[in-house]
Amino acid sequence: MGSNNDMSEHELLKKTSEVFGNRPVATGPNLLNSAWKILEKEHGFESEKTLFIQSTCPDEVNRTMGKSVGNFPFMNDDIFHFGGLAGIPQSGRVGLGACCSHIPEGGRVVVLFGPHIGMTSDGTVAKVKRRGISTPSTSCGAAVGACNILCGANFDINDDSVQGVAKAGMNEQMMSVINTCKRCSDNEDVKKKVSDIEDKLANFTAQLYHGIESTLEQDLILNSDNNVPDKASPACKVPFAFIGGIQVNTDHGVMDDIFVPMQFELWTPPDSEGGEVTRKSLDVEKLCASAGPGPVFRG
């Protein structure tokens, strides 16, 4: 049940935008529908010839985004899940080789990626009320866990808290989350990009977004030397569209999740003469503005 402090949908959208430095936001399904319409009408994407790749955290709260997107016909049951805990692209080069061999003939790829964070109806950041559980719980548990470890005094990779995670075994994904977050928190460019986000956990999540972006795009997809099974970068062969951002989980049954888009980009392969992949930024403001029906807040 809700309480008197609960916000309306519009207020939650507004609050999310404020928490993330007044960036534009929209509900996730509306935003994905809008992105697809732009890709279809303006850039020649066809649903039957598109492979959808998702690098998001496997947490069940994230699944609503794909399920409720009616105009994304290929997406609902037909997603290559690339992400591990916190949305880190854990499938790696072998996974990339596999999913790229599944691209329909003459087709293209849409990649949705990013971390997630909760926002309860009373505006508590990094918490969410889950189905059947009355007390809010942490979201994203892996990212907040990594933040707690990294933000401890005198962080050391050999510290007991990290070594405990490592030594317990079967925690490879969590170690990868910690390492990615550590790289981001040591990177001045990343910290500068998100310096307008004051909330500690929202800022940490935005840093993590940039870590996922660089791992996925630079280390995996653009790096043409080591991809398996085919050595050439898949982006040299087919067009890719990237929708990157932060998914904000709202309390169960309240409203669709909110999405803070950080990147909407189209990559075009080089022509037959060779050359480089062309990267074109599409307008995230326009994307959010066209993400109707439903409340949209533009910061």
Ligand SMILES: [Zn+2]
């Ligand atoms: Zn998570």
